[in-house]
Amino acid sequence: MKSRGFGRIVNIASVHAKIASVYKAGYVSAKHGLLGLTRVLALETAGFGITANAICPGYVDTPLVRKQLHNLAENHHMSEEQVLQEVILRPVPQKRLLTPQEIGYLALYLCSDAAASITAQGYTIDGGWSQV
Numbered sequence: 001m002k003s004r005g006f007g008r009i010v011n012i013a014s015v016h017a018k019i020a021s022v023y024k025a026g027y028v029s030a031k032h033g034l035l036g037l038t039r040v041l042a043l044e045t046a047g048f049g050i051t052a053n054a055i056c057p058g059y060v061d062t063p064l065v066r067k068q069l070h071n072l073a074e075n076h077h078m079s080e081e082q083v084l085q086e087v088i089l090r091p092v093p094q095k096r097l098l099t100p101q102e103i104g105y106l107a108l109y110l111c112s113d114a115a116a117s118i119t120a121q122g123y124t125i126d127g128g129w130s131q132v
Helices: 025-048 063-076 080-088 100-111
Strands: 007-012 050-057 121-125
Touching: 007 025, 007 100, 025 050, 025 121, 050 100, 063 080, 100 121
Parallel strands: 007 050, 050 121
Antiparallel strands: none
8 A cells, every 4th residue: 555655444343442331341442442553554654645444333234233132132031123122222313223335335435535534533333322
């Protein structure tokens, strides 16, 4: 990237790069670290036409999240739909999981020429969860 004078680094972190949740010390620490690394990379490569940003999503409708729903449903003695609505989406104003495409569109934008001056940022995309 340096030799070409152009590059885009987009790390996928989590909303937990910016906020904490109980019982997630390891996960939150790792995501805070990834956001910090993103910002360091942005500073170190700024003079080479390279940007570095992180996307910090909330819950995305992926097989991993669906497996978590199944496990939580068993642990809470609830249906998966109840867990989704009453546990996962309770603090999310939009009351829905994100789609992988939404994350992809943000990544695509950050890789475009339109985002040439956007660097060292962590973009929260979480349906409003972290504002509650």
